Amino acid sequence: MANTETQQSLSSLLCTDERDFLIRNNGDQVPVSELTGKTVGLYFSAHWCPPCREFTPKLIQVYNELKQNGESFEIVFLSSDRNQQGFEEYYASMPWLALPFGDKVKKDLSQYFQIRGIPSFIIVGPDGETVTKDGRTIVSVHGAKAYPFTDACVAELQKDIEAAAKKYPKETKHELHEHSLQLTRRKPYMCNGCRDAGYTWSFYCQNCDFDLHPDCALKDKHSDENEKKAAEVICEGDACRRV
Template identity: 45%
Template structure:
């Protein structure tokens, strides 16, 4: 490190600082202002700020951060497919069979999913086949219903580590991709503040962000999630609440030895990872409070307590 340090042996000062700044986990980066020792001027989320804004965050004042947030808001308001997906020397994406090129302009007016993923990432590799089957169903549905030229496309935004893994992963996908290592990828990761993959960002026909929760919506509602708008999600939530009224309050599920209770967002539930299908969930769930075991209602394989005991023997 090129900076200063509190001596290793000075436990008292370290303890006092931990207490003063309420440090609960590391890394923690607290930033103090030179002429303002008041608590309001102190930034506690320095790690997040550095990740997000880098050197631009200097001198770390509240005012500077507000400016950066305004700039960020403006960037999202002015967002278009062209400025997200093209560069001065590239106006196309990769299609199949490679090296087919598909112009970004041809995507205008479509609902687009930006799929941040990589072959080294287990949850990504698990999610991709699901996404492919949902993609096929949405494409089929859109064609069938003849939605006025409406269409859906996905663009793979790769965090693969080398060209070979990119090629073999992209070969399994029926949709388009940004070229491996393209400079736009880094910018997209920053623009959408991508903290983990897989992530499916949905853009509307006008190129603006509809939601970053594409993966979650697909897990919950499958192809019915299309076109992922607030209005559609509200409709689906209502329908799910209706259906949940008919679900039993508690069940015995083949994959767990205790009785599971029905919970919802405002009622003991919240975002979770389903222990049956390993995917994210939110809204209604069956939960074992004791073990923290939680599954989607659709993933329950109902069983009776007796037969459950038998399997455990």
């Protein structure tokens, strides 16, 4: 383990004197040295944690997208599962690498990165330095578009969101709710339309704590045909989740 972040490298983070490899969920060993020069996400997670179970499928989607694009990216699962069986069941759903269950490095890294809760997703850059400790929010808000998850990249995406928000009306009505909905900057919320997570901007009724994604709130209300189409595309596609 490195003492300071300026000395850190993937091997200082992930290897011990006895172990210089990670595992796949088929049991294969992969040398940590194979990750050198890649952007690596350290995924602190456990099956017993509902927010983890909710985040994992999104992360798998982002991972597969980045792999398909040929990006030099990898994820390492650091399990807080309670036993080997829980770990194996959960890890079977993941396409990436893991630290062996029960390895002491997991506890060391939790302390080193000051992990306060799970899921946590730490991004380490190709040079071994920490890019961000807030990978969970970045992935949730922006998905694979945010790769390689640097501040500059996220700032660009944030600018796009703010530019889009300027074109929204300040308030709107929607058939799903009896009151008018105000354009509101929100912490993470669940859209009462499509039931998916939302971030940043919402059309919101404060009295009722009712949220709609801007895309869900503003879809064309004048034509039933269009509405059905929009509901399919917007609420099940990436656009809605990325609002």
